[in-house]
Amino acid sequence: MEHLTNKDFTSDQEVKWCPGCGDYAILRSIQKALPNLERKREDFVFISGIGCSSRFPYYMEAYGFHSIHGRAPAFATGIKLANPNLSVWQITGDGDALAIGGNHFIHALRRNIDINILLFNNEIYGLTKGQFSPTSKKGIQTKSNPHGTTDEPFSPSDLAIGAQASFFARVVDTNPKLMQQIFIEGEGHRGTSLIEILQNCVIFNDKTFSNITAKDVKKDHQLILEHGKPMIFGSEMNKGIQLNGFKLEIVTIGENGINEDHILVHNSKEQDPTLHAMLARMRPPLFPIALGIIRNVNRPTFDSEIVSQLKYEKKNSAFNNVDDLLQSGNTWEV
């Protein structure tokens, strides 16, 4: 198979996001990640709903479908079931996935259909010019709620894990390397791979993630999880996470007799979601935010099970064409 480059995945359409929008970095990261998968370009399908982020498929030289608001998981499910050989990527925003599309989102996760969901979470409705979204921080003031929202936001990780997600990862739009790595691993995972990308909307919600991504805090406020590795972070790489009974705690290596062996080792493959959910809930200032692949467990995929049933029935049934069906059962001659 010919090796492809990021250029091969760049369509001829002019990219129309606002200058400075976090979406650009995500686009570039996908275009760089895909060639590493060593798959044919024609087997990639990008499917989105509606939103700034959902314009994404236009910019990818691949099969693309910019569908309707919130329904991309359903289209993706149909596409994958129709042709399980395709690599299906759903591009969605926090409004598209969690407001109007919340139901399809949780059902995709529970079924574990083998698609990749890239959730561009900018905590705002960008395309419709700045209303709060289901992930907006409580109390923010927007056009549609000038007195401040009274909505408790969703935590995408909690919701996903509550919906039986088998794969959950989180990245920031300012870390292209990590994005590429996770996109590759997400596609490697069999089942629904949910990748939350904290994405900056420069126009309507600028700097909402600055306590995570700003240069001066990012080392202390980001914990990049790796399977099998201890959970160490900090500007001096001397902070770690420990489990104290049921609670997570931050400790400093070298203080109070703590050494690397005391630090919790990340196991993304653990079936029990309890610890994954706890890790994913950590937030600055008390904790760093967990990035990387938080959960990555095996369970049967919806599509593979249907494929097995189809195979089994084709092999074991009394007939295998329509004429036989029409003639089966109670018939009579005139």
Next chain:
Amino acid sequence: MEHLTNKDFTSDQEVKWCPGCGDYAILRSIQKALPNLERKREDFVFISGIGCSSRFPYYMEAYGFHSIHGRAPAFATGIKLANPNLSVWQITGDGDALAIGGNHFIHALRRNIDINILLFNNEIYGLTKGQFSPTSKKGIQTKSNPHGTTDEPFSPSDLAIGAQASFFARVVDTNPKLMQQIFIEGEGHRGTSLIEILQNCVIFNDKTFSNITAKDVKKDHQLILEHGKPMIFGSEMNKGIQLNGFKLEIVTIGENGINEDHILVHNSKEQDPTLHAMLARMRPPLFPIALGIIRNVNRPTFDSEIVSQLKYEKKNSAFNNVDDLLQSGNTWEV
């Protein structure tokens, strides 16, 4: 206020569920529970979607609304915001709440609107004559999937807690006492009270809960949680739940030096949902199923916060009638 009885809550409509349906017991339990709330009958509103269970409002002498499939949380939200003084009860099935209505369900929970949701979970679509539902056990064969479902079911507790639920309780339709008690406490909770009722559908999914409710196993397979009480169960009331690191374990009081003090004490008020989720996930045969109020924590309700904003704005704004608004800002005389 005059004291009401269950008869006061019984409408003149003939009840039309199948003989033996679990819905009857739930109806009776509600009718018995409501008088205990010492509220006026005219302040109760029952709102449902579509399904066998959703016929419920017709049988209640109260304000009732049998709406459309899946959307009851949205109607309930409108009703509660329109008149926060009402006691609003949503009656729903596993299909109504978790298939077509999944999105409204999770959004109600996250907002914490002050309503009570009674989820009649019979793990089947009753009204449409027996298709599998999002809570059906994986592999069951129904008309709509004669080769067995390939769908991983939702766990209502996981989904609810993942959606930030502040109150989650579970009961079985065979325990009217517990139902009544929980209905009363659910109404007492400020916020969305989700009560999952394991309900037997005699026609299309008979005995699906028999490993929980059957006479011979129920003592050993049900753990009835009470806030502040140790988690003890079993036909001899000598089994208990212990925490071993991150895992729950069953121990026997009197064996291996275990006594009551070793048994986990239930704290439904703990904000951190981790243990609640673990408890709610227990299932026979390895564990008993947890019944009773599993989670019951305080957080601001959506309606009360809106009421505060309304009050504040009415008091602190430059004008408070439409004529003033129309005359405000840039105007000129001709």
Next chain:
Amino acid sequence: MEGNNRKVIDLEKVVIKFAGDSGDGMQLTGTQFTDTSAILGNDLATFPDFPAEIRAPQGTVAGVSGFQIHIGRIDINTPGDIADVLVAMNPAALKANKNWIKKGGTIIVNIDSFTKKDLEKAGYENSPLEDNSFEGFNIIQAPITKLTRETLRNSGIEGKSIGRSKNMFALGIVYWMFNRPMTQTETFLKKKFSKRPEIVEANIKVMHAGYNFADTIEALTSSYTVLPASLRKGTYRNVMGNQALAWGFLAAAEKARKELFLGSYPITPASDILHELAKYKNLGVKTFQAEDEIAGICSAIGASFAGNLGITTTSGPGLSLKGEAIGLAVMTELPLVVVDVQRGGPSTGLPTKTEQSDLLQALFGRNGESPVVILASSTPANCFDWSYMASKITLEHNTPVILLSDGYLGNGAEPWKIKSTKDMPDILPNIAKEGKEYQPYLRDKKTLARKLAIPGTKGLEHRLGGLEKEHITGNVSYDPENHEKMCSIREEKIKRIAEIIPNQEVFGGKSADLLVIGWGGTYGSLYSAVDNLISEGESIALIHFNYIKPLPKNTASLLKKYNTIVVCELNSGQFANYLRMNFEGKVFKQYNKLQGLPFTTLELESHFRTLLKK
């Protein structure tokens, strides 16, 4: 059957209704009588009629389950207006059907269930058999419960099963009345209960007991035959509308060499199509029971995009939910068949009843100018042909199709002369091939259809979406002229389909005094009524439409020939209004019924007679 001197009367056609409690097995009884009659060569049509509740309280009118069958040696087109013979297993069954028995008809009642308690449950103060409620009717009071029990007294069968075989006694009586052999039912019972031979034996015994009872009693003064109809030669089977509709899709997919994908959410009365298709994983069918109707249709569009034949099935309220997604299929010009098995509306309405009130929703229930092809099936058996045709059009023209059926067709059944796939028209999906340059919105000059490029095809990568498309390239375009052009292309593409469909046919005189117009599920009753009036010498004709949008090319010229036109529909005039939109200047009278019930032939005839007199 020897030694009986009663006369045997030869009938042209007869309507029989079996009615009893939900648990009484009336559907099975009816089906058995149907199958036996079919094998004897009668033409026939059947209709079941269930209670709205899953299990309404036993013994009540709400709990009555019925099965009506119309058999004939002549052409049979409806399950019949009213019954010549009613079997009523309890007072509720009698009450529920009291207005639907022919004056002077025969009523067989299970007299054992006319106890005080049963009468009360049915809401009777006194037995209607004892006042003169049924004066003039031929009432056969059969002690069915008692005799069934007697028959099985020493069989070792337990009480509950004994109760359940009462229906076989009734069936035996009716078999005797119509001179039918019991062999077909015997074979059926042997197969069905192959693992429980004692049940087989008991049921057969009871059926024979019923037969012999009828042979013995004085009450039945005659028995009847209905000779075979002159059906076209071939192999026949009974099909229900929903089943036939499902099978048409199977045939179309095979013929088009496409995999069939159904994305659906259960809803009465469409669910049975899902149930039927779910059986055929052996034929490569993928059925996806989605979380709601929107996910159902969107998954089907996704599957079509990825190369399957994507379809979705629903009923009225579900179609409302699918509107937005249908619009997307219009814009992206993808194959998609949406089946709406109509029921009584508005809102949840009368979910178990029939109606034709979704036509305008199908035509216009979406934002913007959003034309789709609309077809309607008109008999239970031709549901097969119309789902086949819907598939052919959608795959060849790459444009969504809505197929309208209804609860009456979906649950109705009739004999069907089995077709062979080799006799069905070819289906040639319109797909771009690898290696050629691909412009997503380049069109066939004649049909204006664009070509699909299926993901996985090398070099044809492209992007679709719901924003307006630039002509030829398919790029997003906000250009004013382009939008106007694309809107008119989308409309014109549908119009051009009129070029490939057959001309509309007329039944009756080409310029009769009265033209009756119908569409969809009312065909049987309209045809019967018009046929009867024609044989009475009236100047009347029928045009019944299956192609709704586009209308057949010759429609305008056909309509010109008639001065008085009446459009008959189970709604308040939707098709009439559609015709007014299309044939300005023409005047259309209306005859409408909105009762959740089909037209009766009688009411139609009487209305047409009035119109003819004017």
Next chain:
Amino acid sequence: MEGNNRKVIDLEKVVIKFAGDSGDGMQLTGTQFTDTSAILGNDLATFPDFPAEIRAPQGTVAGVSGFQIHIGRIDINTPGDIADVLVAMNPAALKANKNWIKKGGTIIVNIDSFTKKDLEKAGYENSPLEDNSFEGFNIIQAPITKLTRETLRNSGIEGKSIGRSKNMFALGIVYWMFNRPMTQTETFLKKKFSKRPEIVEANIKVMHAGYNFADTIEALTSSYTVLPASLRKGTYRNVMGNQALAWGFLAAAEKARKELFLGSYPITPASDILHELAKYKNLGVKTFQAEDEIAGICSAIGASFAGNLGITTTSGPGLSLKGEAIGLAVMTELPLVVVDVQRGGPSTGLPTKTEQSDLLQALFGRNGESPVVILASSTPANCFDWSYMASKITLEHNTPVILLSDGYLGNGAEPWKIKSTKDMPDILPNIAKEGKEYQPYLRDKKTLARKLAIPGTKGLEHRLGGLEKEHITGNVSYDPENHEKMCSIREEKIKRIAEIIPNQEVFGGKSADLLVIGWGGTYGSLYSAVDNLISEGESIALIHFNYIKPLPKNTASLLKKYNTIVVCELNSGQFANYLRMNFEGKVFKQYNKLQGLPFTTLELESHFRTLLKK
């Protein structure tokens, strides 16, 4: 302004368009000119025209933002077809508007931005000012960037802010051209930047510099005045359509003594109604930004059930999603106003453009026979009246109302003579009182409206739902006759509303040679065109509808008087088809446009002339 000898020309009306990059502040500039003209007493209409992207690439045609204003001393009904004066801040702005300037009109360009790079971004190879592209136009090449920078050289203002005040220079020029005082804008600036006096000063300085520049240069040979229009006396303000629509609801709620509840989900171009209403918690307004359109409408129905005035707002695709719930409101006969601010379809279509293509969806986009009241607003300012009227009808008749507006009305603005709530008609919600016996479906004899009983009212407990209701009791009923009766009552109830609405008015001769028919947002252009032709002596008349369902009672008799009728719409003939349904026998010509743009007066006039000649 002394010492200037150039002549001042008196104009009847003039169209001015400000165009520049999204960041150039054109909306503000336009609004300032509008406000100043309004205060001077001109009649006017305005329309902003944004790029589809949030921030399209700077300097490109896709990124051009414009604001058009039409002022006059005569009655102004549209923002104008084409501009007399164009301000183009860069080459892209010139290119985007090149077909929309009057031949020979004045174009003021910021010549500093006609660099090679800027020209390229706009897709020009050579400067269009240097070939003969604009021959015959009066082009004013103003070095706006340079002069702005000069003006602020020593002000201490930083570069970015300097760039941002360029628009004030342009505004200054236009103020000079039209002899307008700058005081209004000065006041505005002082208020807006009250915390940053240096910015106020800088902007004022730049505006004056522009004014003086115009006063100085030779290029502008004349300046103009547009004298005050003879508007009716009163207090005026400028209102945008969406804002007026929101306010109409506020007034209606206050008048009806109801709390207003809006359940909505953002969608262009309807979101601004949500934004506007969200401001008024002080007036007791509850706005609920729901998770989707379905939750939006269902929460509104819930709120209505519980005694609020429940409304929901959306645009085309959102209306598709609301169909099922509208059906429920029809069945339960609850108050509900659904606002559809129409945009270009089908599917996502042209989301930022205008169209009238949701009419048939509004009429028929639901399962079953599901009639609702339909109203349409026709000018930005009368959006107030129609949301008020929609509220009145829904509360008094307990039946859902769909109000159709469109993107052109919603974003357009015009002066509005402020009304006082005391002059507005009373609204008397139709509600059952405690203490009396309550039958949910008992009806008013005249209007057929049922009464609501609000939860919390003692003794009126009852149950509603989507299943067919029994007449009077409201119990669930599957009875055939009851269903037919209820269907006809629901239809008749809507028809009876025709009794209480005013007769349809005609503009022009009662039996002219040509009758023009329109509805909704096309009023301004249709009126202007017909008015012009009438003043030219043509025999032409206009009937413009705001009441769509029911149509005013006198419609049939009005139509009878005309032989040639043309129905003009921004769709492919939906209202024409609706008229065909209602007025069988009449012939309706059509004039349609589907470009996402309003009609121009010119194209209408020319089409009408052709029709008049025939």
